[in-house]
Amino acid sequence: MIDLPQQLIRLGAQAGSKADAITQVAALLSAAGKVAPDYVQGMHAREEQANTYLGLGIAIPHGTPETRGLIHETGLAVLQVPQGVAWGEGGETVRLVVGIAAASDEHLDILRRLTRVLADEKLVEKLSTTADPADIQEALTGERPADAAPAARDLPYSAQVTLPNPLGMHARPATGLANLVRSRGGRVRLRRDSGESADATRLMEVLALGLTRGTPLTVSADNPDTLSAVTDAIRAGLGDDLSAPVDHPAPRREPEWVPQTVGATVEGVAAADGLVVGVTRQHAPRPLEVRDEPGDPAQDAARLDDALAAAHAELDILIEEVGARFGADKGAIFRAHQELLADDGTVQDAVGRVLDGHGVAWAYQSATGERIAQLQKLDDPTLAARAADLGDVQRRVLRHLLGLQEPEVHPGGPVILLAPDLTPSDTARLGPGTLLGFVTAQGGPTSHTAIIARGLGLPAVVAAGSGVLEVPDGTPAILDGVAGRLYLNPSEADVQSARERQGVLEREREAARAARFEPGATRDGTRIEVAANINRAADALPALEAGAEGVGLMRTEFLFLERDSVPDEDEQEREYRAMARALEGRPLIIRTLDIGGDKEVPYLGLAREDNSFLGLRGIRLCFERPDLFLPQLRAVARVARDHPNVHLMFPMVSTLEDFRRARAIFEDVRRELGAPEVPLGVMIEVPSAALIAGALAAEVDFFSVGTNDLTQYTLAMDRLHPQLAHQTDAMHPAVLQLIHLTVQAAERHGKWVGVCGGAAGDEVGALMLAGLGVRELSVSTPQIAGVKAALRGRTLSDLQALARQALTQSSAGAVRALVRPQEPQEAGA
Numbered sequence: 001m002i003d004l005p006q007q008l009i010r011l012g013a014q015a016g017s018k019a020d021a022i023t024q025v026a027a028l029l030s031a032a033g034k035v036a037p038d039y040v041q042g043m044h045a046r047e048e049q050a051n052t053y054l055g056l057g058i059a060i061p062h063g064t065p066e067t068r069g070l071i072h073e074t075g076l077a078v079l080q081v082p083q084g085v086a087w088g089e090g091g092e093t094v095r096l097v098v099g100i101a102a103a104s105d106e107h108l109d110i111l112r113r114l115t116r117v118l119a120d121e122k123l124v125e126k127l128s129t130t131a132d133p134a135d136i137q138e139a140l141t142g143e144r145p146a147d148a149a150p151a152a153r154d155l156p157y158s159a160q161v162t163l164p165n166p167l168g169m170h171a172r173p174a175t176g177l178a179n180l181v182r183s184r185g186g187r188v189r190l191r192r193d194s195g196e197s198a199d200a201t202r203l204m205e206v207l208a209l210g211l212t213r214g215t216p217l218t219v220s221a222d223n224p225d226t227l228s229a230v231t232d233a234i235r236a237g238l239g240d241d242l243s244a245p246v247d248h249p250a251p252r253r254e255p256e257w258v259p260q261t262v263g264a265t266v267e268g269v270a271a272a273d274g275l276v277v278g279v280t281r282q283h284a285p286r287p288l289e290v291r292d293e294p295g296d297p298a299q300d301a302a303r304l305d306d307a308l309a310a311a312h313a314e315l316d317i318l319i320e321e322v323g324a325r326f327g328a329d330k331g332a333i334f335r336a337h338q339e340l341l342a343d344d345g346t347v348q349d350a351v352g353r354v355l356d357g358h359g360v361a362w363a364y365q366s367a368t369g370e371r372i373a374q375l376q377k378l379d380d381p382t383l384a385a386r387a388a389d390l391g392d393v394q395r396r397v398l399r400h401l402l403g404l405q406e407p408e409v410h411p412g413g414p415v416i417l418l419a420p421d422l423t424p425s426d427t428a429r430l431g432p433g434t435l436l437g438f439v440t441a442q443g444g445p446t447s448h449t450a451i452i453a454r455g456l457g458l459p460a461v462v463a464a465g466s467g468v469l470e471v472p473d474g475t476p477a478i479l480d481g482v483a484g485r486l487y488l489n490p491s492e493a494d495v496q497s498a499r500e501r502q503g504v505l506e507r508e509r510e511a512a513r514a515a516r517f518e519p520g521a522t523r524d525g526t527r528i529e530v531a532a533n534i535n536r537a538a539d540a541l542p543a544l545e546a547g548a549e550g551v552g553l554m555r556t557e558f559l560f561l562e563r564d565s566v567p568d569e570d571e572q573e574r575e576y577r578a579m580a581r582a583l584e585g586r587p588l589i590i591r592t593l594d595i596g597g598d599k600e601v602p603y604l605g606l607a608r609e610d611n612s613f614l615g616l617r618g619i620r621l622c623f624e625r626p627d628l629f630l631p632q633l634r635a636v637a638r639v640a641r642d643h644p645n646v647h648l649m650f651p652m653v654s655t656l657e658d659f660r661r662a663r664a665i666f667e668d669v670r671r672e673l674g675a676p677e678v679p680l681g682v683m684i685e686v687p688s689a690a691l692i693a694g695a696l697a698a699e700v701d702f703f704s705v706g707t708n709d710l711t712q713y714t715l716a717m718d719r720l721h722p723q724l725a726h727q728t729d730a731m732h733p734a735v736l737q738l739i740h741l742t743v744q745a746a747e748r749h750g751k752w753v754g755v756c757g758g759a760a761g762d763e764v765g766a767l768m769l770a771g772l773g774v775r776e777l778s779v780s781t782p783q784i785a786g787v788k789a790a791l792r793g794r795t796l797s798d799l800q801a802l803a804r805q806a807l808t809q810s811s812a813g814a815v816r817a818l819v820r821p822q823e824p825q826e827a828g829a
Helices: 018-031 039-049 065-070 108-118 121-129 133-141 171-184 203-208 224-235 297-326 328-341 344-355 360-376 386-402 424-428 448-456 466-470 492-514 537-545 569-582 619-624 626-640 656-673 687-691 693-697 707-715 733-748 763-772 781-792 796-806 812-817
Strands: 053-055 075-087 092-101 157-162 188-192 197-199 216-221 264-267 269-272 275-282 415-419 435-440 460-462 476-480 485-488 529-534 551-555 588-591 646-650 680-684 702-705 752-755 776-779
Touching: 018 039, 018 075, 018 092, 018 344, 039 065, 075 121, 075 133, 092 121, 121 133, 157 224, 171 203, 171 224, 171 328, 188 224, 197 203, 203 328, 203 344, 203 360, 216 224, 275 435, 275 492, 297 328, 297 344, 297 360, 297 386, 328 386, 328 424, 344 360, 360 386, 386 424, 415 466, 435 476, 476 492, 492 781, 529 537, 529 781, 537 569, 537 781, 551 569, 551 776, 569 588, 569 626, 619 626, 619 656, 626 646, 626 656, 646 656, 646 702, 656 680, 656 693, 680 687, 680 733, 687 693, 687 707, 687 733, 693 702, 693 733, 702 733, 707 733, 733 752, 733 763, 733 796, 733 812, 763 776, 763 781, 763 796, 763 812, 776 781
Parallel strands: 275 415, 415 435, 435 460, 529 551, 529 776, 551 588, 588 646, 646 680, 680 702, 702 752, 752 776
Antiparallel strands: 075 092, 157 216, 188 197, 188 216, 264 485, 269 460, 275 476, 476 485
């Protein structure tokens, strides 16, 4: 009987052609010492003489009689290709490639077993998709290994987790996971419910699982301490900020400027804002010519080590440069590239191909190419976009192996660059001195290339289609990154109009920054306070420097999220006191702990909820956990004794009883500590709170509308859902109606309404909200100057008329279309 060890079975493979599949199965036989490397030539020659397709998606490639002398020992190897590979001229598709090296007639028993397998279509389907090599061993040898289990084998200790990351398990959290496991010296596996699994230290295996937000996972480890550490880290996001807005481009907007006469318009996806005029230049990187030129295996393996080390050193420099120019988060993109570079599975695969008799550059290109193809096939666009990162790493290493210098992105400048795609490395080397903007045929707005473009301040359009690659160099063009359009051969009048529009935009930016310390107000003087949303005391001074008139939302959960234990009362007091002191009397609205939903804190031991957004979150959790709520309230009260600018706000209030209960608890604490009365407000973020705003307004001191949550609860759309997120627009008339009800109720009782959700920082949103009667807008720090400038461009009566129209519209798009750009003289007023 022929033995079939697991190392001669490769599951979940991909093959670009029949020849590729035969080469791969021959490599398995060669690596196991069954055949000489040249035996593959005999297998290809046999296939030219006769089709080895057996039936039902099974083929049995083997060598010619002339190559029998290259067989060291009769052997069998199986390559499973679940997606299939074309085989023969009859349209056959093969999913099981059974490579045979038979020095005698020992293989006949295998052929008899294969014949029986062919009679069982269900068994063939199982073998073509199984994640367990023991299934194939049993079918072809008649024996199942004693240590094999029918399911994917977990390690001894396991636990269930749900991935919370808004962008899924992309490269950076996967890197953090790998580093954590290595630091603990244990073994950890991740397994999906469908059976696919990955070694947690192998970045490419983890990325290939295609884990999106909400994916349930089984995490298994070889010891309980490692399991606990890893599951806690996954629930905490592995370094991803689960509360901060994701760095996505702004929603597609109607163009504020449109040319009148152009030769053609290329439309793509807006990736970075801006308007530029220039000429085009194509950037088609020359493909690296990689030949399979075998050398001495030991020397080639050393060459690969040297190339990987050189690439790692280059990335060290790039991390430092990009971090200095655009911030540490952008630099972290290339730290993830280092992890891709060091992926054990990829390196071992490449070395294995070298030992099989292939050239080192070909081996590395082949090993990484398979993984790039795997990523490109993932359904989630953000995870699929990581294929570009691995392609970037691949080219960097291949240049070292081939002795090539890093190429210039383009000679000369500044131009509008047109390209099939740009790598993150290419984009990081660009700048306003060499480039006006770029358009790519491929790519997506969540790619690392697009993220870096936004950091550079360069207008960018992606996914414009292959037609953009046919535009001749030197074509006059106008690129509008806001609209996602490239206008070709515009008229002289359009060029002049675009340049005038550029001047207006630049003057607006300069004027907004120069006037950032002026009070927020409409053109006729109606005060609309513009405050900042911040997480830590250290964020207060930068917010004031940007023009903030106070803090409209301090997210206290960050004191809990960024650590592995509960902050005590003294620690919280120090943080709140530092912020109150930094604001020098300006308002400080502290929101009590808002944990749950998309924000998990592993060490709190909260039970997992299937519908976490509808479960114990915000004030509901605080009621259940007085051990968390009371120390926070005591810390706030202690600070309020010395700082009258402190306000307190309760999140996720859905009933009047919620507010009364929270107020009663705080009042007990306040009186106990001898603190003065503190203005108390509630978040309006669920429809029920808006609908009973009249009853609430009689008892609260202020309202703050959380438009992100209010929108998702009103439209019943998860605002982080990859297919629905773009529809969760707070400008939907249903959401505006609820805000309108809230403002009316507040006005009847002499109370004020603020908005601390994302709509406040959207200039269209800010105008609509002010028109509805909102009198405080709390936004992220970079948005402060722009929001103030937008308010100064309109009178209150203009905004009220806009709001009345908005309430009668049928969609968010129709609402946004109501806001027209101001004339240049008004914008500068």
